[in-house]
Amino acid sequence: MSSITGTSRAGSPRTGHEHVYTINGSRLRDVLVDGQWITVSVSEPAPQRVAA
Numbered sequence: 001m002s003s004i005t006g007t008s009r010a011g012s013p014r015t016g017h018e019h020v021y022t023i024n025g026s027r028l029r030d031v032l033v034d035g036q037w038i039t040v041s042v043s044e045p046a047p048q049r050v051a052a
Contacts, residue, residue: 019030019037027043 017032021028021030028039029041030037030039032038
């Protein structure tokens with residue numbers, strides 16, 4: 001028998017006409033267009049640092 005444990009964090013609600021947030025190190029920007037949220041830009045995640 002195996003189990004998977006996950007955690008989640010409540011995100012901030014989208015307000016206004018633009019919403020910017022970060023997931024897994026990538027920065028995303030959503031805009032509200034005709035009542036629907038559309039992702040219009042995504043930045044590359046920052047390189048991971050490795051402990052020496």
